[in-house]
Amino acid sequence: MDIDLITNILYAMIRTGTPLLIVALGELVCEKSGVLNLGQEGMMLMGAVVGFIVTLLSGSLLLGFILAMVAGVLMSLIFGLITMELSANQVATGLALTIFGTGLSAFIGSEFVGKPIEGLDPVFIPVLTDLPIIGRMLFGQDLIVYLSFILFGAVYWFINHSRPGLVLKAVGENPHAANAIGLPVFKTRYLAIIFGGAMAGLAGGYLSLAYTPLWAENMSAGRGWIALALVVFASWKAERVLLGAWLFGLASILHLVFQGLGFAVSPNLLAILPYLATVVVLVILSSNQTRSRLVAPMSLGNPFHARG
Amino acid sequence: MKRRQFNKLVTGLAAGVCLSALSTLSAQAADPLKVGFVYVGPIGDHGWSYQHDQGRKSVEAEFGDKVQTTYVENVAEGADAQRVIYNLAKTGHNLIFTTSFGFMNPTLKVAKQFPNVVFEHATGYKMAKNLGTYISKTFEGRYVAGYVASQVTRSNKIGYIASFPIPEVIRDINAVQLALNKYNPAAELKVIWVNSWFDPGKEADAANAMMDQGVDVILQHTDSPAAMQAAERRGIYAVGQASDMSSFGPNAHLLSVVDEWGPHYIRTVKAVMDGTWEAKANVEGMKEGSIVIPGFNESIPADVVAHAKELIAGIKDGSVYPFAGPIKNQAGELVVAEGERLNYEDLEKMNWYVEGITSEIPK
Numbered sequence: 001m002d003i004d005l006i007t008n009i010l011y012a013m014i015r016t017g018t019p020l021l022i023v024a025l026g027e028l029v030c031e032k033s034g035v036l037n038l039g040q041e042g043m044m045l046m047g048a049v050v051g052f053i054v055t056l057l058s059g060s061l062l063l064g065f066i067l068a069m070v071a072g073v074l075m076s077l078i079f080g081l082i083t084m085e086l087s088a089n090q091v092a093t094g095l096a097l098t099i100f101g102t103g104l105s106a107f108i109g110s111e112f113v114g115k116p117i118e119g120l121d122p123v124f125i126p127v128l129t130d131l132p133i134i135g136r137m138l139f140g141q142d143l144i145v146y147l148s149f150i151l152f153g154a155v156y157w158f159i160n161h162s163r164p165g166l167v168l169k170a171v172g173e174n175p176h177a178a179n180a181i182g183l184p185v186f187k188t189r190y191l192a193i194i195f196g197g198a199m200a201g202l203a204g205g206y207l208s209l210a211y212t213p214l215w216a217e218n219m220s221a222g223r224g225w226i227a228l229a230l231v232v233f234a235s236w237k238a239e240r241v242l243l244g245a246w247l248f249g250l251a252s253i254l255h256l257v258f259q260g261l262g263f264a265v266s267p268n269l270l271a272i273l274p275y276l277a278t279v280v281v282l283v284i285l286s287s288n289q290t291r292s293r294l295v296a297p298m299s300l301g302n303p304f305h306a307r308g
Numbered sequence: 309m310k311r312r313q314f315n316k317l318v319t320g321l322a323a324g325v326c327l328s329a330l331s332t333l334s335a336q337a338a339d340p341l342k343v344g345f346v347y348v349g350p351i352g353d354h355g356w357s358y359q360h361d362q363g364r365k366s367v368e369a370e371f372g373d374k375v376q377t378t379y380v381e382n383v384a385e386g387a388d389a390q391r392v393i394y395n396l397a398k399t400g401h402n403l404i405f406t407t408s409f410g411f412m413n414p415t416l417k418v419a420k421q422f423p424n425v426v427f428e429h430a431t432g433y434k435m436a437k438n439l440g441t442y443i444s445k446t447f448e449g450r451y452v453a454g455y456v457a458s459q460v461t462r463s464n465k466i467g468y469i470a471s472f473p474i475p476e477v478i479r480d481i482n483a484v485q486l487a488l489n490k491y492n493p494a495a496e497l498k499v500i501w502v503n504s505w506f507d508p509g510k511e512a513d514a515a516n517a518m519m520d521q522g523v524d525v526i527l528q529h530t531d532s533p534a535a536m537q538a539a540e541r542r543g544i545y546a547v548g549q550a551s552d553m554s555s556f557g558p559n560a561h562l563l564s565v566v567d568e569w570g571p572h573y574i575r576t577v578k579a580v581m582d583g584t585w586e587a588k589a590n591v592e593g594m595k596e597g598s599i600v601i602p603g604f605n606e607s608i609p610a611d612v613v614a615h616a617k618e619l620i621a622g623i624k625d626g627s628v629y630p631f632a633g634p635i636k637n638q639a640g641e642l643v644v645a646e647g648e649r650l651n652y653e654d655l656e657k658m659n660w661y662v663e664g665i666t667s668e669i670p671k
Binding site for chain 2: 004009256
C-alpha cells in the first residue's frame with residue numbers, strides 16, 4: 001500500500017464519518033438529558049430534502065444548510081411536544097417520527113429528483129493540506145467537516161467541563177432530583193431535543209449538499225440508525241463518538257477500497273464489522289449490571305411528569 | 309410501506325370497490341383494466357424504479373381511462389413483497405408487474421393463489437400458467453458502453469460498481485469485459501460490490517475509491533446518479549444506468565444505457581385486453597426499443613461514436629452478439645466454442661466470469 005492510497009483512505013474515512021459524527025453528537029446530547037429520540041433518520045431526511053430544495057431554488061448553500069437545520073429542529077419539536085407535553089412513549093414516538101420524515105421528505109422532494117446542483121467544494125487550508133498522510137485528511141476537506149471538528153470540541157467541553165453540561169447530565173440521570181433542587185427539567189430536555197434535531201438536519205443537509213449533491217428518496221440509507229448505534233457503541237462519551245464515527249466511516253469504505261485492489265477479503269464480512277463491534281460493545285456493557293448503569297443515563301427513555 | 313403509498317393503495321382500493329359496485333349496474337365492457345406495479349426502490353431514485361414508473365405512465369398515456377394503474381414503491385424483497393402482491397391481487401387488479409429479481413418467489417406464490425390474475429415478473433426465471441417474465445437485454449447496451457470505455461480510457465483502468473452477485477449483474481460485467489477483450493485487451497476491469505441497489509453515499513464512496521486507484525471510466529449497475537456526480541467532480545468519465553443521467557455530469561457522462569419499459573408494458577396490457585396474453589419469457593433489447601442509448605458525449609472521438617452506432621445497428625439486426633464464441637472462463641477454459649453462442653437460457657443462469665476479470669465473484 002503506498003502513501004497516496006493511505007492518504008486517500010484517511011481522507012475518505014473522515015468524509016464518510018462526518019454525517020455520522022454530526023448526527024451522533026446531537027443524539028448524544030439528547031440522550032444525556034434522558035431523551036431517546038429514534039427519529040434521527042426522519043429528521044436527517046427532512047434536513048436533506050429541505051436543504052436541497054432551498055439551495056436549488058435560491059442558489060445559496062449557506063441558506064440551504066441553515067434551513068436544513070431548521071427543518072431538523074421543527075421535526076424534533078414534533079417529537080418534543082408529543083413526548084414532553086403528552087408524555088408519550090419516546091421509543092414509539094421516535095419510530096413514528098422516522099416513518100413520518102421518510103414519507104414526508106419523499107413527498108415534498110418528488111418534484112426535485114434528478115435535478116443537479118453545485119455541491120459544497122473542499123476548502124484547502126494552505127500549507128497544512130500538503131502535510132504527508134494527514135494533510136488531506138484534516139485540512140483538505142469541506143467546511144462542514146471542519147465544523148464537525150468544532151462541534152465535537154464544543155460538545156465535549158459542554159458535557160464534561162461546563163455547568164450547563166452538569167445540569168444536562170443531572171436531568172438525564174434523575175429528573176425528579178434535578179427538579180427538586182430547582183433545575184429546569186423541561187427546558188433542558190427541550191433544548192437537548194432541539195440540538196439533536198438541528199444536528200440531524202445539518203447532517204442531512206451535508207448528504208444532499210456536499211456528500212452527494214442530489215436529492216433522492218431515502219438517500220440517508222440508514223445512517224441515522226448507525227448514528228444511534230454509535231452512541232451506544234461510544235457508551236455515551238463524546239470522544240468515543242468521534243472515534244466511533246471515524247471508525248464506522250473507515251469500515252464502510254475499507255471494503256470498497258480492498259475490492260478495488262483485488263484483495264480476497266469477503267466484502268460482506270468487512271461491511272458487517274461496525275455492526276458486529278456495536279453488538280460486542282452492547283454485550284460487554286450489559287454483561288455487567290453496575291457498569292451498564294454507570295455509562296447509560298439513568299432515566300434514558302423515561303418520561304418526566306412534573307409533580308406539584 | 310410508507311404512509312402515502314398506503315394512502316394511494318387505500319384510495320385505489322376504495323375506487324376499486326366503487327367501480328366494481330358500478331359495474332354491476334352498467335355495461336361490463338366499460339371496466340378499466342386494473343394494472344398494479346410493485347417497485348423495489350423509490351420512484352424518486354432516478355434509476356431502475358423511476359424508469360419502471362415512466363413505463364407505467366406511458367401505459368396511462370396510451371390507454372387513458374381504459375386502464376387504472378396502482379403502484380407500490382419501496383417494497384422490500386421477501387415476505388413483505390408477498391403481502392403487497394397479494395393485496396394488489398385481492399383488490400381486483402387484473403395484471404400485476406413485479407419489477408425486481410427478489411420478487412420472484414413471492415410472485416410465484418401469489419400467482420398460484422390467483423389463477424385469473426395475470427402476473428409478469430421482471431428479471432426472473434420462474435414461470436406459471438398465469439406468470440410470465442420479462443427482461444431487458446441490458447448487456448447489449450453494456451457491451452456498447454464497454455467498447456466506448458475501452459476507447460476513451462487513458463489509464464486502462466475501468467471501474468464497475470456492482471450491486472449483488474446475481475446472474476443479471478454478472479452477465480453484464482462479462483459483457484463489458486468481452487468488449488474490453490476485443491477492443492482493448494490491455495484495459496483492466498475493477499469490480500466493486502456495494503451490496504445495495506440504491507445507496508447514493510456508498511455508490512459515491514465506491515466511485516471515489518476507484519478513482520483513487522486510477523480508474524478513469526466508471527460503469528455502474530446500481531441505481532443512483534451519485535457515481536456520475538463523483539466522476540464529474542474529478543474530471544473523469546462515467547456511464548449512466550437505467551435512466552439518462554447526463555444532467556448529473558455534463559462532462560463526465562459518456563452515455564447512458566436506458567431501460568425503456570413502456571413498449572413492453574403497452575404490448576402486455578394490450579395483449580391482456582385482447583385476451584391474447586400467454587405466459588412466456590419476454591426477452592427484449594435494442595431491437596424492440598427496450599434498451600436505448602439516447603446520445604453520446606461530444607468529447608468522444610467521431611470514429612468511436614460511429615463504430616458504437618454500427619455496433620448498435622449490428623445488435624439490432626443480429627449480426628453482432630456480445631456472447632458469441634469463442635469465450636473462455638477465468639481459468640482459461642473454452643466454454644463457448646467458435647461459431648457458437650450463449651443463448652438466453654444460459655445467460656439467465658450465468659454464475660462465472662469470463663477470461664480477463666481478475667477478481668472473484670463474492671460467495
